[in-house]
Amino acid sequence: MRDVARMAGVSAQTVSRYFKNPDLIGLGNRERIAKVVADTGYFPNPAASTLSANRTNLVAVIVPTIDHSIFSDAVAGLAQTLEARNHGLMIATNGFSLEKEEQQVERFLAHKVAGIVLIGQHHSERTTRLLRASGTPTVELLEIDNPPIDIAIGLSNLAAARDLTSRLIALGRRRIGFISAPPEGNDRVQRRLEGYRAALESAGLPFDPGLVAGAEFRIENGARVFSQMHAERPDIDAVISNDILGLGVQLQCARLGLAVPEDVAITGFDDLEVSSILERKLTTVKISGFEMGTLAGEMLLERQSRDAIAPEVVDLGYEILWRDTTP
C-alpha cells in the first residue's frame, strides 16, 4: 500500500480510504490511485486490515451436514446474498454435535467474523455465552420457538407438526406413526415430536413409543423403518415423516400391498422436488431453506453491531401441501 501511495503521490492513508470509502477523497487523487492500482494489480491484505480494524467481511455458517438439501439450500441463499454484498462465507459442519459446534463458534469468533449463522436453537451453554458476549450478529435458522441468542429465522416446528397431526386425526386416523431423523442433537425434530404428542393428547389419543422411530436421511431407511414398525403395529394408519424418509415409506407400502392413502396416509416435510415424482405425490410441509438463508444474510449485514439491539424473531411459517398421500 505504501508503494502504491508513493507511485500515486499520496499518503498510504489516502490509498486506504480509496478502498474503504472512495467518496471521501478528491477526484484527482482517486483517478491517480485507480491507475496505479490497475497497473500494479495491488490488492489490500485482508489480514492486516482485520488486525488493524478488528473486523472482517466474512460470515460463518455452521450446519450439521451439507448433504441435506434443506441445509445446502440455506447455504446457497446465504452465499448468494453475501456475494452480492461483497462478503465472504466460511462454512463448517458439526455432524449434529453441540460440542463441535462450540469449538467452531470459538474459532469463528477468533476470526472476528461479521456474523454467524447456526442451525436450530439448541446449543451448548458456552456457545450461547460466547456469542452473546462477543456481540457478533448471530442468526439461528429453521426453528424459532425459543428465545433467540440474537436473531431467529424460520418456523415453529412444534406448531407445524401439531397442526399436521391434528388434521390427520380430523381425517379419522388414530394410529399415527412418526418417522424422522434421529432426534439427538436435532431440536427441529424434537419440537416436531412435541407437536405430534401435543396433538395426540388434545385428541385424547395415547402416545405409543412403538410408533416413533428415527433414521438417517436416506430413502431406503424410510422403507426399512416403516417395514419394522408395520410388522409390530399392523394397525398403523398414517405416518408423519420428511420427504426423503416418506418416499421410502411410500415405496414400502407398495411392496407390502398397502394402499396409500386408504390404508396408510403419509406426510413429508420440506417439499423437495422428488416428493412429487411418484404417481401419488407426497403430501408435505413446505418450507424454504433458500429464503431463510437469503434473509439471514440480509439481516446479519444490516445489523452492524448488536449493542443494545433487541433480539428479533422472524416467523417464515410453513404451508401444508395436501397432495395424493393423504385422503
Added chain:
Amino acid sequence: MRDVARMAGVSAQTVSRYFKNPDLIGLGNRERIAKVVADTGYFPNPAASTLSANRTNLVAVIVPTIDHSIFSDAVAGLAQTLEARNHGLMIATNGFSLEKEEQQVERFLAHKVAGIVLIGQHHSERTTRLLRASGTPTVELLEIDNPPIDIAIGLSNLAAARDLTSRLIALGRRRIGFISAPPEGNDRVQRRLEGYRAALESAGLPFDPGLVAGAEFRIENGARVFSQMHAERPDIDAVISNDILGLGVQLQCARLGLAVPEDVAITGFDDLEVSSILERKLTTVKISGFEMGTLAGEMLLERQSRDAIAPEVVDLGYEILWRDTTP
C-alpha cells in the same frame, strides 16, 4: 498473548510455541501455560498470525452452485477432511461464470489461503496465471482431460460419455439423444458431448443437433425437454442424460406411453439415490463427489508449497451401473 506469557511467567514467544509446536517447550512451562489459557479463555488471533507468517489454515472452494448434490457432496468430503486436520473452509459460488471465478480466486489469494479447489478445468486465462504465479496448491475437480494447473482429480467425462454411447450403439440404438445441463461454463458437459459425438462418428452415425439439448437441473425440465425432442424426432430410441433430468425423461416416457427401455433407453449420470426410486431403476454412470472432495483435501494439505513440484492427475474413474432403463 503477552498477558498470558506474563501470567505464566514466560515470554510471549514461548506461548506462541505452545500453540504451534507444544513438543518444543518444557513440560513445566507447557502445563503452566495450559492453566493460564484455560483460565483466561485466550485464543490466538488468526489475523495477526496470518499477517506475520504470511499463511493461513484456510482452504477455499469455488463451486458453480451448491444445490447440485454432486457439488455439495464434494464440499462435504472436503469439509470433513479439513476439519479433521484443523483447517477451515471458505466457500464461494460462481453460477458457472468464469469471470466471477476469477474475482473469487483473486480474493482468496489475497487471503493467503492454504489451497484452492475449483470445479472443472475451464478457467479464464488470468485465473490460471494468478494461480500458477501464487504457488498456492490448487485442485481442479471432476474433470482431468486437460493439463492441470496443479492437481486434477476426477474422471475423463469424454471417455465416460464415449464409452456409454458406444455401448448403446452396440445395443442397437441409432437415434441417441443427449440431454444435459447447459454446456455454457460447464466443461464437464462439453467433454461428455465430445465423447458422445466421438462415439457416433466411430460408428458412422450422423450427429443431429436436434437430438441435443440443455436444461437446468430439475426433474420437470428433463420431462419438458424430452417431450419437445420426441415431438420433433419421434424416432429417438435412447437418451443420455444425468440422474435428475433422466428421471424427468423417464416420467415423460410413461406419460407418452413409450416403453422403457424397449422404445427408449435412458441413462443418467451421478448415481444419486433417487435414480433408483422408480419401478425401473435408471442405468447410470456412478461417480463419487464425496470421495473426490476428500482426496482433494488430503492432497492439498500434503502439498505444502508447490515450488518445483510436478502437476498431478488422479483418475478416479467411473462405473456404469446397468439397471432397468437400458436393454
Added chain:
DNA sequence: TTGTACGCGTTATCAG
C-alpha cells in the same frame, strides 16, 4: 529449551 528485536500491512486518531 527459551528469550529479544523487529517487522508483517493495514486502519484509528488526531491534526491540519
Added chain:
DNA sequence: CTGATAACGCGTACAA
C-alpha cells in the same frame, strides 16, 4: 480532503 503517527497481535531470525 489529506497526512503523520501509533498501534493491532503475532511469527521469524537469531542469540543465548
